[in-house]
Amino acid sequence: MAAEQGPFLLLNTKDVVSRLHEWFPDAARELVVVTTRADIPPGEDAAYARRFRYLEVVDGIAGVPDDTLLGLARRFGVRRVLSLGEREVLRAAHLRAALGLPGQSLASATAYRDKHVMKSTLAAAGVEVAPMRKFRTADELVEFTWKTGYPVVVKELDSGASNGTVVLMDEQDLAGLPASPTGSPRLAEAWVEGDFYHVNGLMKGGEVVVGVPSRNLYSDWFSVAFDAPAMTGMLADGHPLSERLRDTARQVVAALPAAADLCAFHLELFHTADDRLVVCEIACRAGAALVVDVHEETLGVNFHGASLLGQAGRGEQVELRPSGERLGFVRFSPAKGTLRALPDTCPLPGTVSYRPRGEVGRVYDGLTGLGPHIAEMVFRLTGPDTEEELRRIEEWWDDNVVWEDRTNPVPDRWKTSRRKPADA
Template sequence: MRSSSAPTFLVLNTKKILDRLPEWFPEAAQELIVVSSRGALDGADFPDMARLFRHLHIVEDFDRPSLEDELVALCRQFDVQRVLSTGERDLLRAARLRERLGLPGQSLECATAYRDKYVMKTTLAAHGIPVAPMRRLLRTEDLTEFAAEAGFPLVLKRLDAGGSNGTRVLWDEAGLREFARGWTPGRPGGPQLVEAWVEGEFYQINGLMDSGKVLLGQPSYHPYSDWFSVAYDAPGMSGMMPEEHRLSDRLRRTAADVIGALPPVPAVCAFQVEFFHTPDDRLVVCETASRMGGSMAVDTHEATLGVNMHGASLLGQAGRGDQVRISPSGQRQGYARFPPARGVLRRLPRECPLPRTLRYAAFGEEGRSYDGSTALGPSLADLVFSLSGPDIVAEMREAEEWWDANVVWEGRRNPVPSRWKFTHRRIPV
């Protein structure tokens, strides 16, 4: 029987973590009202999964405008005390629910600072933290005037997009004119921000924060940003950096400055900060988020740091941050997510013989024609590997070279240009 004094939490979820919620919330059957995407069931039967929670509600379309009113009704029906979310797409929705219902947690102002790229970077710049020059796009003249000031290339973004979805690069004046002819300012789904191109190597910090302070931060090197995967089918690769790397401590300190500059999230919460390290040795913030990075970052960080970032964030939002446990293994990991290219897949390696391989899974279909990648779309194959030496670049390069030597495409279009190809670059460690 449920105690009348037991708290009730509404969990907004699109991640494949439903089976782990009872691990983090042992009283899930009494405490959790879970609103989840169907994909998060991950093949499990609804009745079996529903028995784990007080209530399980499956949503077919998380972007439906009327969903928020339904969530308010659920909160009132079950006397919800806190609203918890697991992903970036629900950050603002959860904050609006808290505001409408007078519940504690991350405020709408704070959530906006972590979701709206213009608000985010304006705030950081005001604190002296380097960001790319940028401008809001309200009219065509904003774009042409900014091009005259910043030069090419230019990067067009949506204010709230993730994974470089909708990002477009204008390389020259001809590209600007072509884009402007088909662009309607203010059209839903279109770009709302223009930034100057920042040349540099790409790094991330993923970790935990609490009330504006960094508790834990793990730096990683990424040979390609998400945009390269979308534009050129580049592999999504990440490798955790050793403590002795010349940038590890600097990345942590700068990430702490970023977190300290934004409105504090009043609980233990996962975070991510992305940086460009420029040829003139500056760390320029690309973006930050009050959630864990995507792709395979959650699993690899859990294996290395001994904490699941989704679970830690949910406990923090529930007011149970003191229950978060961190047990580092000391074993660094990296991963490679190989997206489909534009062409016909003729050969796909079904096993990976590299000695540092921890897990490899192939999903693609030989003989199938593919149309390229989206940063968040399905991959052809996933690889997780261990990292042990100080030269992270050499260890990661081995994975890309193996893939390039063993996958075969017919009629492949638009591969990564050689000047940006990871295996052609020399990167100081």
């Protein structure tokens, strides 16, 4: 095992390199960093390298062989392995197991990454999830659709942000489903129709330290499959669902194998028309898009920084300083078509910032994954009905953005309904 005073090995894919000294003032001695380009400007690698014990900038963490990472860990005698990205959770756990280092175990990391393990564990603990089946063959998928009916959601077991998610609406979609590119088993789930919610926060040792519930107008899949905005806003404490959502988060975190150290979590749930809360999934990392930014403003804590300090065994250094504000954000997705007009500013009350990023006159091909976007906005919420405030922003956007030859909008029956079917 590494000496107690050895450095930390960080596997990084987030824009935090320029902030690492806030959380690790002695980074020149303590941090061995393997990172994607993240927020390192081109040509600045050498300057940034002087800030750390060691810095290696790579195209992708997945492309770095395990032997290379193990070699770095042994070369510098690291005492812990740290990570922030979805794809690095299992990688870091495998490295810890190979090196005999403390931190999140392989069992815990697997439960937070493998959707079948995750939901099987939750179901056994009495937490409601959608009916599901792990399948490898077409016959197994057909059998599942016979039992549940359509729509059926097909996911990769370890996907994130709805990447690779396919919704089968009928037998024609089923027949056209391509085989898994890796030949690995996938997960089929029954469609859950309901409003979509997040709980973002920090957990430690199987308990929720802080959880902030938010309402999303659309699930990630709607943003990827159509051109729905990625829009979320924090709920008021007096909202009828706020405490129920927090309580469900506590049940979920307690049911899964615990991450011993402080780390962020991102929980997704559906609220159905018959008043059930159904868990979609949970991740042991911070939410994407502007989740970290708005929660840092409201809690006084950066989820990435808190997770790194927790994984380093320094969770006691994290101090919550809540402001009492409620914030939200939206990233407006490109449609399939030609962008003809884009608002320069947003006059709506509560606007904190609005940044147009699209190119008027450009032909867009919709969204591939959860970025890039053509505008983003942060806003302050003041009323008791978060959904009403979100829809006001969506209506303003729809009235002011102009597309020519638009081909892939959200279907009207979902766009106009107050209850949005959500899947993933």
